[in-house]
Amino acid sequence: MKFDLKTHNRILADHYISVFYSGPILAGGIDGLAEMLQRRLDFDALPLNLSQSVFSVFVEQMNNMLMYSAEKDGFEHLDSRHSKMSKGVFVLGIQNKKYFLQTGNVVTNNNAEILKRRIDHLNSLNKKELRMYFRERAKAEDDNHKSKGAGLGLIEIARRSNSGIEYEISPHADGLSYFTMYVTI
Numbered sequence: 001m002k003f004d005l006k007t008h009n010r011i012l013a014d015h016y017i018s019v020f021y022s023g024p025i026l027a028g029g030i031d032g033l034a035e036m037l038q039r040r041l042d043f044d045a046l047p048l049n050l051s052q053s054v055f056s057v058f059v060e061q062m063n064n065m066l067m068y069s070a071e072k073d074g075f076e077h078l079d080s081r082h083s084k085m086s087k088g089v090f091v092l093g094i095q096n097k098k099y100f101l102q103t104g105n106v107v108t109n110n111n112a113e114i115l116k117r118r119i120d121h122l123n124s125l126n127k128k129e130l131r132m133y134f135r136e137r138a139k140a141e142d143d144n145h146k147s148k149g150a151g152l153g154l155i156e157i158a159r160r161s162n163s164g165i166e167y168e169i170s171p172h173a174d175g176l177s178y179f180t181m182y183v184t185i
Contacts, residue, residue: 016100019092024073024085030062037092044094053160053185054092054099060153061103061181062090070176071106098162104180112169112177118151119165122158130159157183 018040021033037058041051069086088105107115125133134155158165166182 016093016095017091018094019090021091022089023087025062025066025069025088026085027066030059030066033062033090034059040092050099050185054101057101057157057160057183057185058090058092060157061101061183064153064181065090065103065105068107068111069105070108070111099185100182101185102180102182104178106172106176107179109175109177112179115154115167115179116169118154119158119167122154123164125158127159130155134159157181160185 019037034055038055041054046054065088066086069088071087072084073087086105088103091100091102093100093102122130122133134152137152137155154165160183162184168180168182170178170180172178
């Protein structure tokens, strides 16, 4: 298939997409995407609080995909070690002066149910309740050294979102679902 840059750019612009990434996610690779995103936010000359909110949600979404993606790509290191990388999709767009961040990745059905319960709970709280819940969970994390964050990332996303966390869970394969998260700031 021939790649047509003009058509590609028009499609992205028609859908208000500024940044699109699909593929493997490594902790070190997130740094490169984060730097690119920060440059984009600097270019847009956003107020500091808006820029920080967009960046914070990006970091939390990428970390969730890194930790919980059930879809992995394997690769060989030069020294013959084998590693696996999580896979996912990240989209940043701007529409009506609001930023939207969307991620998608395959998760286990068990994790999909956990995400659904946590997000539904977070979406039921107002901003003040979210702030108090964040403090409560941060203290609880100190007591649980096995925790991957006590759900603090999702709470942070909900706190920075304009209208809660939108999500969709679709059947994918045996024991797996495709999880999409959409946040507007």
